[in-house]
Amino acid sequence: MSKVTVLGAGAWGSTMAQVLSDAGNHVLVWGRNQEIVNEINTSHTNRKYLDENVLPLGLSATTNLSEAFEYSNIYVLAVPAQTLRENLKSWKPLVDSDATYISTLKGIEVSTLSRMTEIVHEEMNTENVALITGPNLATELILRQPAGAVAAAPTKILAEKTLKLFATPYYRVYTSTDVLGCELAGAIKSVIALAVGISIGMGFGENTQAMLITRGLNEVARLCAAHGADPLSAAGLAGMGDLVASCGSPLSRNRTFGEVLGRSGSMAVAREHVAKTVEGVASSNAVLEIAHRVGVEVPVIEAVADVVAGTISPSDALDRLMEITTRAENFIR
């Protein structure tokens, strides 16, 4: 049993806090919003993000950063990906220097092409950084539906420590020492999910979706391999698993945005329909750049980036994809 601080009191932070509490830890959630923090402490709900779900009674929350960082030396990061660096900068004077950081974020910092754990390394000057990732929609995990995840860390010891923190009877956590592969796979899946959404919007069925998912993950695997990561991470919970869950969920923003885009052929219409940030839209160009830096061809990702940039229509992008000469399916090794 450990003491854990969860940084972020949105849907995802609150859900992770419940998992950690169910796993037997003492958990304190930090959030900016005083109303939400009060609600967690008094009525044990977070209605803005999690409807009527009742959180574990032992779970408490605070808006006080000093209190949050004094509470424990295990910091679980659940703030929006693009705000991580500025948050870390502001937190630095308060943190325990021996702290362990566990990222639950998926995404690439668009301005620098950095992964989330890289940002923690850079800003906090520490190697004690793990991540937990996988097919974990908050709406289902909060109901304690069976789910799987990967705890990845630079060392087996830290990966296993992370596993122990999170594992519950409904949350199966596997370990990995392939931080790079698991993190890249989790970040890139939103771009592939967008491609799948576009194909649905264009009126295509399971065959086309399955082709895009499989060939898209093949691109992720090749990209991981070119970076020295394990291509099999793309075929695991962080890659395939997460992508399948995103593509299957009608609540997924990437899929929904893609559907409108595929149906209308218009980025403007899609942006109007989905007002919030769509990770696959925000990061498709960054992901393409990450691939091109290591000389890997990623036609599905490139098609999405070009459609998002407005330089090609969804239907021309599909035609272009279908014209590429096929060759051996697996040419990673």
Add this chain to the structure above:
Amino acid sequence: MSKVTVLGAGAWGSTMAQVLSDAGNHVLVWGRNQEIVNEINTSHTNRKYLDENVLPLGLSATTNLSEAFEYSNIYVLAVPAQTLRENLKSWKPLVDSDATYISTLKGIEVSTLSRMTEIVHEEMNTENVALITGPNLATELILRQPAGAVAAAPTKILAEKTLKLFATPYYRVYTSTDVLGCELAGAIKSVIALAVGISIGMGFGENTQAMLITRGLNEVARLCAAHGADPLSAAGLAGMGDLVASCGSPLSRNRTFGEVLGRSGSMAVAREHVAKTVEGVASSNAVLEIAHRVGVEVPVIEAVADVVAGTISPSDALDRLMEITTRAENFIR
């Protein structure tokens, strides 16, 4: 441009015949049913299996086996998997001894645990056997929706010959020399699709499905590796791709059967609901035996086999799965 004989005039044989015709080949379809054969020749439809879809006008059909085997020396197999051996035995006196066989079948011969291409080797005494497999629902492929597939053969030359026979602008064919891996992955996916269906029937969402798909395919990959096949084939179109399409389709018998089974907890109720042969039900025990012969643990497949055998309820099977100790995610190598 080649001459090709398609053996089987059901939904799948007729769809493959259309693809082959679209790819520029001369195609003759053999079927047992005189009415269907006449309908293909006169009105260019196959309403029993393919509704009002109009087949290519150049496509002809016959019930005459001698004519079928004299027409070409490329035989595309599209008869039911469990009848392949008896068909081959009866065809043997008529076939061209230099013929190339291309299996389009998915399944394991339950009585012998043989794969489809193994049966062709055994019965026809030839090495000229390829297979084509992937996420290809007939109902979508007949509409020429974009789809991908793998042509696998013992030699690169035969794999590429198969690719050229089938490739069309809407049908992207990749090559592989991993016949064993592609064929095993295609056969086993029905068992995993059944597991996914059961979880849907039990009321679980995308997280649980994605976990079963990913961990199920991990079992397929390990099983392939233990047989000397490429574990990455499980992550390709033959494995992941086909499984994702099956799980996404409400028309999939494996998924539908699983859903009724998961909801009712009763094999009898599920059998009543889905009167036809369900591949995952028929082959789960055979697949389990294939795994145990090489000492590979396959908890998801074993759970399905036990539920199908009636020795455990779906909910007890899930509890058993969730209790297994987790470890490193990828331990194939």
